[in-house]
Amino acid sequence: MAQALEIARWDLECEFNNTDHRTELNGVEQLIVRRGQPFTINLHLRSGEYQPGGSALNLTVETGPQPSDQYGTRASFGLTDQIDTSRWSAAVTSPPGYMVSLSICSPPDAPIGRWRLTLGQGGLVEFVLLYNPWCTGDVVYMDSEEKLMEYVLAQDGIIFRGSWKYLIPTPWNFGQFEDGILEACLRILEMNPKCLRNPGKDASGRKNPIYVSRVLSAMVNCNDDKGVLLGRWTDDYDGGVSPLSWKGSVEILRNWDTNACQPVRFGQCWVFAAVACSVSRALGIPCRVVTNYNSAHDTNSNLVIERYVDENGQVVQKSRDMIWNYHCWVENWMTRPDLKPGFDGWQAMDPTPQEKSEGVYCCGPIPLKAIKEGELTYKYDAPFVFAEVNADVHTFMKHKDGTTEKIISSVQVGLKISTKSVGSDRREDITHLYKYPEGSDEEREAFTKANHQNKLLQQQENAGLLIAIKVSAEMRKGCDFDVFAVVTNNTPNGKKCRLVFGSRAVSYNGILGENCGFKDLLNVALAPGEGQLRVPLRMNYSKYAENLTEDNLIRLAALLLDYGTREAYLAVRNVVLENPEIKVRILGEPKENRKLAAEITLQNPLPVPLQNCCFTVEGSNLTGGQIITEKLNSTVEPGQDAKVKIYFTPTHSGQRKLVVDFDSNKLCHVKGYRNVIIGK
Missing domain, CATH: 3.90.260.10 (Transglutaminase-like)
Known part of the structure; x- marks a missing residue:
């Protein structure tokens, strides 16, 4: 009769297992593994040695407050010659002795979450089980490492x-x-x-x-x-x-x-x-x-x-x-x-x-x-x-x-x-x-x-009169610029029309704000045969600055009314005002666990001073999971630079993003980033 193993202590090999299961970035303080893939724990026996065929160990895994074999939230199993990746199983991978290396595997359809593993009569191990897109038997399997x-x-x-x-x-x-x-x-x-x-x-x-x-x-x-x-x-x-x-x-x-x-x-x-x-x-x-x-x-x-x-x-x-x-x-x-x-x-x-x-x-x-x-x-x-x-x-x-x-x-x-x-x-x-x-x-x-x-069943639109909205190549926040309603007459007859050309601030989800500029032309004459008219609308910073939403969006709408046919034509276009660029310069050679500096700069594009300027910075494996905040005590005049220097210590090698946000009283939520390659 097989003798039950008496376990004195165990080692979950968190660093080895987490690395093998690609979870080491979560840390190595707890066991975090992926389903359908074996993991290893080492058992140190209180007395006696492990002998193949002569030693026994019963294991039980459970998850949730009401574990059940029927629902796959509980399973009991013993030692086998080799693991079975289709179900909960365990096999010894070490030679006979006082220390037993145990390979344990979950099925690729096991519920994810917190699990408890009972080793024999007393040992209780807790671990986290995740989906495994590297496992061909998992329904989230993806066959490209890239x-x-x-x-x-x-x-x-x-x-x-x-x-x-x-x-x-x-x-x-x-x-x-x-x-x-x-x-x-x-x-x-x-x-x-x-x-x-x-x-x-x-x-x-x-x-x-x-x-x-x-x-x-x-x-x-x-x-x-x-x-x-x-x-x-x-x-x-x-x-x-x-x-x-x-x-x-x-x-x-x-x-x-x-x-x-x-x-x-x-x-x-x-x-x-x-x-x-x-x-x-x-x-x-x-x-x-x-x-x-x-x-x-x-x-x-x-x-x-x-x-x-x-x-x-x-x-x-x-x-x-x-x-x-x-x-x-x-x-x-x-x-x-x-x-x-x-x-x-x-x-x-x-x-x-x-x-x-x-x-x-x-x-x-x-x-x-x-x-x-x-x-x-x-x-x-x-x-x-x-x-x-x-x-x-x-x-x-x-x-x-x-x-x-x-x-x-x-x-x-x-x-x-x-x-x-x-x-x-x-x-x-x-x-x-x-x-x-x-x-x-x-x-x-x-x-x-x-x-x-x-x-x-949608019919081809009337090709007689066409209206479109054209914009300038550059529309930067803080600048004055022109937008254009372009009307084309493809009919053989001259046309008399009314053109209403307006602009309003708008949120990204379509909620309209205040007026940013408006023009109403009651007597627009269009020559026959591809006659074209280009009507400008001036967008002045002094007009749109206070009405603009956080999204920096302006909705342009041009409505053309044909007096002869009573038909109406509408063109609508949303334009985005461009924020200034945030420049990030890395100072020094980026190395793992070595302090690093970055210089961050933004030039004020507005015709008014910026006050209460603040940069906030974060980045995974760069800023220690924290947000770095740097405030400027001085006012930044038009055309001048807002500049700060920050310090951080990268914790892992590889390419990382340093993500930056700039805020002030007149210019808010400006985003920028810099890819940083951290060496070993």
């Missing part, structure tokens, strides 16, 4: 903002391996309402990244639960900070975790998406942030966005349907065994609270292939995401007497869908993953499946 470096291990990245005509790459510190962040991510799972209602079932559900992605989509916002972020889309940020103040996820997740799960104030779409990306990567799900320009928000699922303008061409906020200048969400990588074959890969998941799904503010995951093919019955929330990239836009003029009429306007949604490229800061255009080329047979087939008849 992509895994980007979508799981990269702690910083680029999020695209701005407009589809002027894309702004914004740096972000995801920081998923910084101290305390994994604990915060596990707490998000433990605080979700499904866990609080039925913790045993929830713990079992964590084997499935579809389930976990849906939980994260709901928990990153706080609308229905003790979620992480509270959204705010007005200029009133009392009790919190502007979403544009954030440079990374670390401070947000730490604030939530250390303040009894009270929501962090405030977030908007790119912040929600970035935090969701940090949590997904921390748990082992490959993830990336995606930006959709001219993103439709269809509230009634009819795939039509209705916009109303007054007789001056200014948008009237009548409908809940809107077009956001851009909208960010995330994509998580996984197979979809719950759907028919062909829908594996990237799945869209949106944590920004917009519409309810199954009674909760969440969205996704939905395969990109389902959106592209118009398969709107597939889980989850396909119609909403399909509308974001494909909705038809109808524009109506609302007259003073209350009547409305449809006017001719060319507005497209779902433009330049963007994400950061693998291994570089360049933009990767992924529009083709969401939609077929416009006018193609495949697009028509997808629209037919989606019952998107509006788009299929």
Whole structure:
């Protein structure tokens, strides 16, 4: 009869295991391993020696408050000759002796989270189990090491903002391996309402990244639960900070975790998406942030966005349907065994609270292939995401007497869908993953499946009169510049028209602000046969400075009224005013665990002085998980430089991002960064 081993002590080999499982950046104080991959622990026996066939050891693993063999949250097993990667198993890998090296393996579909391992009669070991995209048996498996470096291990990245005509790459510190962040991510799972209602079932559900992605989509916002972020889309940020103040996820997740799960104030779409990306990567799900320009928000699922303008061409906020200048969400990588074959890969998941799904503010995951093919019955929330990239836009003029009429306007949604490229800061255009080329047979087939008849039956617009908006090559904040309404008459007849050309400040989600400039020409004469008129509108800093929103956006609208036919033509364009560049100069040779300095400079582009100037800086594995703040005591005059020097000590080698934000009384939320290669 085999003799039970008596264990005196054990060594979890955290440094070796965590490195082998690519979790060492979380630290080596606790055991953090990935499912479907063996890990090693060493047992030191109290008496006797281990003898193959003559020694026995029973092991039990459990997760959650109600562990169950039936739900895969508990398993008991003994020693075998070799490990079985399809189930919980253990095998001795050392020769007979007083020290036993034990190789333990979890199945590739084990629930993730905190686990307890009981060794024989007394030893209790705690460890964290994560998804394993390096394991072929895991549903999050990704077969490219280069992509895994980007979508799981990269702690910083680029999020695209701005407009589809002027894309702004914004740096972000995801920081998923910084101290305390994994604990915060596990707490998000433990605080979700499904866990609080039925913790045993929830713990079992964590084997499935579809389930976990849906939980994260709901928990990153706080609308229905003790979620992480509270959204705010007005200029009133009392009790919190502007979403544009954030440079990374670390401070947000730490604030939530250390303040009894009270929501962090405030977030908007790119912040929600970035935090969701940090949590997904921390748990082992490959993830990336995606930006959709001219993103439709269809509230009634009819795939039509209705916009109303007054007789001056200014948008009237009548409908809940809107077009956001851009909208960010995330994509998580996984197979979809719950759907028919062909829908594996990237799945869209949106944590920004917009519409309810199954009674909760969440969205996704939905395969990109389902959106592209118009398969709107597939889980989850396909119609909403399909509308974001494909909705038809109808524009109506609302007259003073209350009547409305449809006017001719060319507005497209779902433009330049963007994400950061693998291994570089360049933009990767992924529009083709969401939609077929416009006018193609495949697009028509997808629209037919989606019952998107509006788009299929859309007639060619009237080519007689055309109106477009052109802008200057450079539109910097602080400068005066011209924008132009360009009217073309392609008819054989001369035209008499009225042209209303206006500008208003606008937020990125389409909420209009104050007037920034206006022109009303009652008698515009257009010559026949491609006669063209170019009408300028001067944008003066003195006029737009106080009205501009934090997004630095101005909406231009040009409305042309044909007196002869009574037809109306509308052109709309959002322009982004360019912030000044933040220059970062590294002083000295960057080395691991050696103090380093950086000089940070910004030139004041405004015609007015800047006061209360402040630089804030952070970077994963650069600033020790902390934010460095440097304030200037002096005023920075127009054309002068705001300059500071900071010191930090990198903790790990490799390429890292030093992310910088500048704020002052007149110029706020200016972002910049510098890639720093840290040597050994």
